[in-house]
Amino acid sequence: MKDKVLVLAYPGSGKTYIADNYKNVSDLEFQHFRWDYGENKNLPMEKLKGCKQKSVRPEWPENFFKYMEEVIETCDVTLVPMATSIFPILDKLSSGGG
Numbered sequence: 001m002k003d004k005v006l007v008l009a010y011p012g013s014g015k016t017y018i019a020d021n022y023k024n025v026s027d028l029e030f031q032h033f034r035w036d037y038g039e040n041k042n043l044p045m046e047k048l049k050g051c052k053q054k055s056v057r058p059e060w061p062e063n064f065f066k067y068m069e070e071v072i073e074t075c076d077v078t079l080v081p082m083a084t085s086i087f088p089i090l091d092k093l094s095s096g097g098g
Contacts, residue, residue: 005077008090015079026075033057033064065092 009015019027029045035054037043043051057063072078 008082024076027079
């Protein structure tokens, strides 16, 4: 099995640049797994990030864990933004659950 790399990095650190310029790299965005934006769900991601009309999805963070595990299986490098809402993901990874 090939080694897999999971990178947690702050916004603006170059994750999208890496994903756009290298093969077999996935740039995960977890906002749409965490938040239910209701009628605003079709807005571009950059607008959704500042949207105040949202609620936490009841399936968060398990819905993101499942998706992240699928992506890690298919990509050599998986990029995830580092933010306060990523702490449940870090807890799961540190406990051996991912």
